[in-house]
Amino acid sequence: MVSVAIINLTKTYGTTAAIKDLNLEIKDGEFFIFLGPSGCGKTTTLLCIAGLLKPDKGEVWLGNELVTSSERDVYVTPQKREVAMMFQDYAIYPHMTVFNNIAFPLEVRGEDKSEIVKRVTATANLLGLSQLLDRKPRQLSGGQRQRVALGRAIVRKPKVFLLDEPLANLDAKLRVKTRTDLKKLQRELGVTTVYVTHDQVEAMTMADRIMVQRDGVTEQIGTPEELYNHPANLFVAGFIGSPEMNFTDCTLIKEGARLWLDAREFKTPVPTQVAPKLESYVGEDLIMGIRPEDLYERKSVKGSTQKNALRMTVDIIEPVGPYLLLHLRKGRCSLVARVKHTTARVGQEVDIEMDPSKMHIFDKKTAKAII
Amino acid sequence: MRFPKPRRVTLYILLVFFAFLFLLPLWTCITTSFKPVHDVIYTTPVELPLSPTAEPLITALNIMQRPLLNSFTFTISAMILSCLLGSINGYILTKIRFRGSDTVFLFFSIGIFIPYQAVLVPLVLTMSKLGLFNHIEGLILTHTAYGIPITTLLFRNFYGVIPNSLIMAAKTDGAGTWTIYRRIVLPLSLLPFVVAAVFQFTSIWNDFLFGVALARGSEAQPASVALANLRGTTEFQWNVQMAGTLWYALPVLVIFFVLGKYLMRGYMAGAVKG
Ligand SMILES: Nc1ncnc2c1ncn2[C@@H]1O[C@H](COP(=O)(O)OP(=O)(O)OP(=O)(O)O)[C@@H](O)[C@H]1O
Ligand SMILES: [Mg+2]
Numbered sequence: 001m002v003s004v005a006i007i008n009l010t011k012t013y014g015t016t017a018a019i020k021d022l023n024l025e026i027k028d029g030e031f032f033i034f035l036g037p038s039g040c041g042k043t044t045t046l047l048c049i050a051g052l053l054k055p056d057k058g059e060v061w062l063g064n065e066l067v068t069s070s071e072r073d074v075y076v077t078p079q080k081r082e083v084a085m086m087f088q089d090y091a092i093y094p095h096m097t098v099f100n101n102i103a104f105p106l107e108v109r110g111e112d113k114s115e116i117v118k119r120v121t122a123t124a125n126l127l128g129l130s131q132l133l134d135r136k137p138r139q140l141s142g143g144q145r146q147r148v149a150l151g152r153a154i155v156r157k158p159k160v161f162l163l164d165e166p167l168a169n170l171d172a173k174l175r176v177k178t179r180t181d182l183k184k185l186q187r188e189l190g191v192t193t194v195y196v197t198h199d200q201v202e203a204m205t206m207a208d209r210i211m212v213q214r215d216g217v218t219e220q221i222g223t224p225e226e227l228y229n230h231p232a233n234l235f236v237a238g239f240i241g242s243p244e245m246n247f248t249d250c251t252l253i254k255e256g257a258r259l260w261l262d263a264r265e266f267k268t269p270v271p272t273q274v275a276p277k278l279e280s281y282v283g284e285d286l287i288m289g290i291r292p293e294d295l296y297e298r299k300s301v302k303g304s305t306q307k308n309a310l311r312m313t314v315d316i317i318e319p320v321g322p323y324l325l326l327h328l329r330k331g332r333c334s335l336v337a338r339v340k341h342t343t344a345r346v347g348q349e350v351d352i353e354m355d356p357s358k359m360h361i362f363d364k365k366t367a368k369a370i371i
Numbered sequence: 372m373r374f375p376k377p378r379r380v381t382l383y384i385l386l387v388f389f390a391f392l393f394l395l396p397l398w399t400c401i402t403t404s405f406k407p408v409h410d411v412i413y414t415t416p417v418e419l420p421l422s423p424t425a426e427p428l429i430t431a432l433n434i435m436q437r438p439l440l441n442s443f444t445f446t447i448s449a450m451i452l453s454c455l456l457g458s459i460n461g462y463i464l465t466k467i468r469f470r471g472s473d474t475v476f477l478f479f480s481i482g483i484f485i486p487y488q489a490v491l492v493p494l495v496l497t498m499s500k501l502g503l504f505n506h507i508e509g510l511i512l513t514h515t516a517y518g519i520p521i522t523t524l525l526f527r528n529f530y531g532v533i534p535n536s537l538i539m540a541a542k543t544d545g546a547g548t549w550t551i552y553r554r555i556v557l558p559l560s561l562l563p564f565v566v567a568a569v570f571q572f573t574s575i576w577n578d579f580l581f582g583v584a585l586a587r588g589s590e591a592q593p594a595s596v597a598l599a600n601l602r603g604t605t606e607f608q609w610n611v612q613m614a615g616t617l618w619y620a621l622p623v624l625v626i627f628f629v630l631g632k633y634l635m636r637g638y639m640a641g642a643v644k645g
Pocket of ligand 1: 036043198
């Protein structure tokens, strides 16, 4: 159980940079998630931590031990790192039974026969594999293979778990259950865990902290709440949250002492508490973001638009569980609002109001969040 | 009743014709082996013997016994050695890799294309210097060395298909290079081992040139050379020659019958997702 530190890590394959200058500190016992779209360098980062890949530049520390440094020519082999990794393609040994697969790391370490049987049995019970111990991998379903791979990683007590999309292939129900089990297990063992996923719901529910990656670059590191409530840029804002945050192009204008966001179809005042931060952007193009659950429907009053409300046409109504998603349109502006119930029908107009304190504003040029 | 399509029929006729053509020498070899001298003269080779006898087979075996044993000894030893070394080479060239491993592989590939004749003189000189001329050990060494390039190529291509993540998983599980080879790579290599073994067995067993150059007329003489000598010593005994040929061809035929199905079989099912 150690912390993991990554300093200036860079890895290039030919001309594609898989990781660019990554800096990261994962705390002892933390459940840390790499979140990002396919090809953003998540697996590559894990391989560097495990020592299966030598980076072009940078250092990796496990606790107080420097395990990789291209500058200082330090390289500790994966066998000596006490890191357990579960691979994206499972990589279970096709010629061994489930039992032997899970037992392999213990056998290689020369554990006692009885101890091996005890621990493999316990792990198999935990993962619901007890009935399958004599099977060969080709006799297993995708989800069962995944659990074997997970079992092989957790059967020993390593310093760090590296889990590469461990739940990707499970059906929805089993995924939710395994998610909880895994999280509980990690709490109990207290093993520092680095977990890769491109499923943001998984990341939000399991992580202590999340790093959002894109094209080898870190977009933001923070707790799930921080990422959700204070996304650092447009990418994170759009990547996290489902349905996605609404974005609208707008211009910041000043009328008298008051700042307004002008989106052509509508105009909304900037809340006074954030106004000072925006003062310098007057006249510039900005992007306003608002999450679907921060939009409300107001009972429309015939003939006139309510104050601060936007009258929009309902395009589609999508029921998702206890909520309804209203797809709204006005001119070139379209929004999605998440509401509990509505009296509106498709094609009708509704008045939409937003909570200004929940508004996100991004600089269009840099894509960075201003508030 | 459904009639097969004309194209099919033509295909089958052609296949049967060619199979017949290829099997004809074997057939004459078998019939002649069971013929006494009289029948050899008075029947065509294709015909069955008039009064079948095992005499030629026994005579031939008496002469060929020792050479056949020699051939077995060095063929099997060199086959095992070249397969094992080729497998280790293939593993290192694909899964360990090192600076210049591609260049090393290039040299191995060149080794495949060196004709036997080109190395004959230096080979004989080297073997006599080593004191291995006219010794079985010399033949083992030569055939092993000559087999390594092709087995290396074969194993390298096969190991290229074993997912790297399997090797990486074994590394994080704590297995060292040799343990990974023994516990992961080797058990997955049944198929290439069968292919390489069959290939090596036939080409070493059938070799004549190295045998003649390194052990002609000696105690260590291989069966291929002894077979050629059958003609020289006992003139025009076609039946004995054919019987000798039959003895000589038997092991290779048996191997193909027994192991043929393995040559067809895939062995990697279930290794990775999907
Ligand atoms: N062995 C390799 N050779 C060349 N390019 C590679 C290699 N491995 C990865 N890459 C490239 O590096 C980038 C990062 O790959 P990586 O496997 O880390 O992505 P990832 O975030 O794990 O994606 P996914 O979610 O699809 O698994 C990709 O653009 C990929 O094409
Ligand atoms: Mg990946």
